[in-house]
Amino acid sequence: xxxxxxxxxxxxxxxxxxxxxxxxxxxxxxxxxxxxxxxxxxxxxxxxxxxxxxxxxxxxxxxxxxxxxxxxxxxxxxxxxxxxxxxxxxxxxxxxxxxxxxxxxxxxxxxxxxxxxxxxxxxxxxxxxxxxxxxxxxxxxxxxxxxxxxxxxxxxxxxxxxxxxxxxxxxxxxxxxxxxxxxxxxxxxxxxxxxxxxxxxxxxxxxxxxxxxxxxxxxxxxxxxxxxxxxxxxxxxxxxxxxxxxxxxxxxxxxxxxxxxxxxxxxxxxxxxxxxxxxxxxxxxxxxxxxxxxxxxxxxxxxxxxxxxxxxxxxxxxxxxxxxxxxxxxxxxxxxxxxxxxxxxxxxxxxxxxxxxxxxxxxxxxxxxxxxxxxxxxxxxxxxxxxxxxxxxxxxxxxxxxxxxxxxxxxxxxxxxxxxxxxxxxxxxxxxxxxxxx
Amino acid sequence: xxxxxxxxxxxxxxxxxxxxxxxxxxxxxxxxxxxxxxxxxxxxxxxxxxxxxxxxxxxxxxxxxxxxxxxxxxxxxxxxxxxxxxxxxxxxxxxxxxxxxxxxxxxxxxxxxxxxxxxxxxxxxxxxxxxxxxxxxxxxxxxxxxxxxxxxxxxxxxxxxxxxxxxxxxxxxxxxxxxxxxxxxxxxxxxxxxxxxxxxxxxxxxxxxxxxxxxxxxxxxxxxxxxxxxxxxxxxxxxxxxxxxxxxxxxxxxxxxxxxxxxxxxxxxxxxxxxxxxxxxxxxxxxxxxxxxxxxxxxxxxxxxxxxxxxxxxxxxxxxxxxxxxxxxxxxxxxxxxxxxxxxx
Numbered sequence: 001x002x003x004x005x006x007x008x009x010x011x012x013x014x015x016x017x018x019x020x021x022x023x024x025x026x027x028x029x030x031x032x033x034x035x036x037x038x039x040x041x042x043x044x045x046x047x048x049x050x051x052x053x054x055x056x057x058x059x060x061x062x063x064x065x066x067x068x069x070x071x072x073x074x075x076x077x078x079x080x081x082x083x084x085x086x087x088x089x090x091x092x093x094x095x096x097x098x099x100x101x102x103x104x105x106x107x108x109x110x111x112x113x114x115x116x117x118x119x120x121x122x123x124x125x126x127x128x129x130x131x132x133x134x135x136x137x138x139x140x141x142x143x144x145x146x147x148x149x150x151x152x153x154x155x156x157x158x159x160x161x162x163x164x165x166x167x168x169x170x171x172x173x174x175x176x177x178x179x180x181x182x183x184x185x186x187x188x189x190x191x192x193x194x195x196x197x198x199x200x201x202x203x204x205x206x207x208x209x210x211x212x213x214x215x216x217x218x219x220x221x222x223x224x225x226x227x228x229x230x231x232x233x234x235x236x237x238x239x240x241x242x243x244x245x246x247x248x249x250x251x252x253x254x255x256x257x258x259x260x261x262x263x264x265x266x267x268x269x270x271x272x273x274x275x276x277x278x279x280x281x282x283x284x285x286x287x288x289x290x291x292x293x294x295x296x297x298x299x300x301x302x303x304x305x306x307x308x309x310x311x312x313x314x315x316x317x318x319x320x321x322x323x324x325x326x327x328x329x330x331x332x333x334x335x336x337x338x339x340x341x342x343x344x345x346x347x348x349x350x351x352x353x354x355x356x357x358x359x360x361x362x363x364x365x366x367x368x369x370x371x372x373x374x375x376x377x378x379x380x381x382x383x384x385x386x387x388x389x390x391x392x393x394x395x396x397x398x399x400x401x402x403x404x405x406x407x408x409x410x411x412x413x414x415x416x417x418x419x420x421x422x423x424x425x426x427x428x429x430x431x432x433x434x435x436x437x438x
Numbered sequence: 439x440x441x442x443x444x445x446x447x448x449x450x451x452x453x454x455x456x457x458x459x460x461x462x463x464x465x466x467x468x469x470x471x472x473x474x475x476x477x478x479x480x481x482x483x484x485x486x487x488x489x490x491x492x493x494x495x496x497x498x499x500x501x502x503x504x505x506x507x508x509x510x511x512x513x514x515x516x517x518x519x520x521x522x523x524x525x526x527x528x529x530x531x532x533x534x535x536x537x538x539x540x541x542x543x544x545x546x547x548x549x550x551x552x553x554x555x556x557x558x559x560x561x562x563x564x565x566x567x568x569x570x571x572x573x574x575x576x577x578x579x580x581x582x583x584x585x586x587x588x589x590x591x592x593x594x595x596x597x598x599x600x601x602x603x604x605x606x607x608x609x610x611x612x613x614x615x616x617x618x619x620x621x622x623x624x625x626x627x628x629x630x631x632x633x634x635x636x637x638x639x640x641x642x643x644x645x646x647x648x649x650x651x652x653x654x655x656x657x658x659x660x661x662x663x664x665x666x667x668x669x670x671x672x673x674x675x676x677x678x679x680x681x682x683x684x685x686x687x688x689x690x691x692x693x694x695x696x697x698x699x700x701x702x703x704x705x706x707x708x709x710x711x712x713x714x715x716x717x718x719x720x721x722x723x724x725x726x727x728x729x730x731x732x733x734x735x736x737x738x739x740x741x742x743x744x745x746x747x748x749x750x751x752x753x754x755x756x757x758x759x760x761x762x763x764x765x766x767x768x769x770x771x772x773x774x775x776x777x778x779x780x781x782x783x
Binding site for chain 2: 020021028029030031035054055056057063064066067068069070071072073074076077078080081083084085099100101103104107108110111112114115116117134135136137170171172174175177178179180181182183184185194195196197198199200201202203293295296
C-alpha cells in the first residue's frame, strides 16, 4: 500500500514569503483571516494548522524591520478560538521553551487539547539570545549550548504533568460525591533547570499527550527530534535534500526504541498551481518578484553577509566583501552558521547566469518548491513522499487568507484519486490523523 | 447597573457538579461554561469573569478539583458569542508580563473588542512551587508588583499606534516604524523592552478588573477599570475610597447607553454568591436596588449552579432589573469598553 501523505497549513508569517502588498492580501491580525485559512485547510482534510511565534519584532541595523509583515497574535489564545470554529483540524502552536515555564505550558496545552477534543500540538522551539531576552524577566540568561538541555528538560516535565493522573483517578461519581481521587495529579521534579512540585489540575486530555513538533536542524536538534518529537517541521523541501535528511533522522530512531512511522517528517514548502506548467512557471516568477523587492533583496543579503550593504544597488552585482560570521546586523531571525560557502555558491550562480544581486536572491532563496499544473504538483508531492524525501508537507502560502484555495480545490482531489490522501477524517484527534499511537 | 457573571467549574456551590442536570464531563470540554455564557449574553449580561489560579484547585475528593486555563476557555467561547465581555483570571506573579499582555490583546482581537482580564496574584507557597523560580512573597509585595504589570501591559498595548500598519506598496513598507514604540519599562522585579508583538487591541486597552478581596488587592484596585467588591458590608466605605484614589482611566461620565455614570473612579461592582433557583429573585432585586442607591455601579453575580441559577438570572432577574430601569437593553453591541461607559484610550 502507498504511503499516506500528511499536510499542514502554515498561516503566512513575517518572512518575505508573505506578499502583503497584493490586492488580494487580507488582514494579518483579524480573526476572520485565521478562520478562513483554517476552514480551507479543514475542507482539504489537512492534518493540522500551524502558527509560528515571535517574541520580539525583528530589527535590521538597530531599527524595526518594516518591509515584511510585522506583528501577530499569541498562538495558544488564537488556536483556542479556532477550536470553536473547526471540528477535526489539528491546531499547532509554536511556543518557546526558554521563555515559558513547563507548568504553564502543560496547563495551557492541555486546556487546548481538552477544549478542542484532542487536536493540540506544540512546536517546541528554543532561543537564547539577549535580544529576545530583553522582553522577559530572566533576560538572555541561557548559553546557546544549554538551550536544548532546557528544552528537553522542559518537554520531559510537561509530559510528566500530562501523565500525572492515572486513568481511574477521574471518578465523576455524582451520587457518591466523588469527583476525583485524592492525590491525583501530584508531581515533583528536580533537574538542572527546574525544581518544581505540586499538583496538576487537569486530568489526561483526549490525546493524553498533545503532539510534539520539532524544527531544529543542527545535530543536537535532530537528536532531540529523534528522541522526543512526533513531527519534524524541516527545511529540507528539495528531493535530494529531503531524502538525505529523512534517512539521517529516521536512522536515529532505533536507538530510542522507536519505529520509523512514529516520527513524521514534514518539510515546509511553497506551491504554485496554474492551469498549465508554463502558466505556473510565469506565475511563480511573478510571485517571486513580489516577494523580493530591491530593499528586501538587500536585507536578505545583509542577513547572509552579516554586513551593512546599504551602499549597494540591488540591481547591480553582488557585494565584493567576504561575509562576517556571527554578526548582529540583523536581529530576531535565524541567521547563517556558516555563510562563507553560501556566498561562494551565490557568486558562482550569479556569474554563470549574469544575475544582479536581486535576481540572485530571488533565484537562490525564493524559488518555490512545487510549481506546475495540478497534475504536475500532485505527482511531485506524491513522488517526494513515496520515495522517502518526506512524510508530507507544511504548506506556506504567500497570500492571507486565500493562499491555499487552489491547492485544496485542485491538487487535493488528485491526491485523493491516487489513494494517497484521505477524503475524510477517520478519527477525531490529531494523533489519529498523523497515524501516531495515543 | 452593570451586570457581570462569574464562571467557575459547575458553579460557586461546591456541590453544584453533583446535580442531575450537570454532565461533569462538560466542565472539561468547556461546554458547561459556553452554555452559561451564551445564556447570559442572550439576557443582556455585560460580561463574564472566568475563575483561575496558577495552582490547581484544592485536592478535595468531593469537589471539582480540576480547572481549565481560563484564558484558553475564554478564547474557546469568544467566536461563539457576539456581545458579552470575556474576562479570564490571569495571574501575574510567576508569569511573564510580556506574554500576559500579548494574550489579553489577542483575546481582544479574536472577540472583536470584548476582551479583558481579572488580574490576580499568587502569594501561596503552592503556587511558587509549581514554577520554582521565585520564593513565595507576601500579598502586599505581589500586589505591588501587579500594579507594575498593569502599567507595563498598558504601555505595551500603546506600543503600537492604531495606524501603525500602513501597507504602503509604493515604498514597500508594511508598518510605519515611527508608530511603533519601545517601552523600556523598568520595575524593581522586571523590565520589558517592547514593542509588543501584537498590534494594538481593538479597545486600545482591554478592560482590567481586580477582585478586591484583601486590603492589598483593594489598594491595587485603584489602577483597575472594574473593581469586584466581595463584601457588601464594606461597600459604602470602599466605594467612596476607591473613587477618591482611582485614576479613573478612560471614564466618560454619562456616555454609557442605559447607565448613568456619576463619578470618575473605577467602576465598583458588588460581588455576591447567589442561588436564585432556591431563593427566588425578588430579594435579590431589592438588594441590587439598595446597592445602586449606595452608589455601586453594578453587580457581579457568582451563581451557585451554572445549570440551575444562570437560567433564572437570565429569564427572571435581568427582565425585572430592566423593568425597573436598572439595566440597559440586552441587544447592545459594540466593544466592552463602550458597554461599560469607558472611553477608548
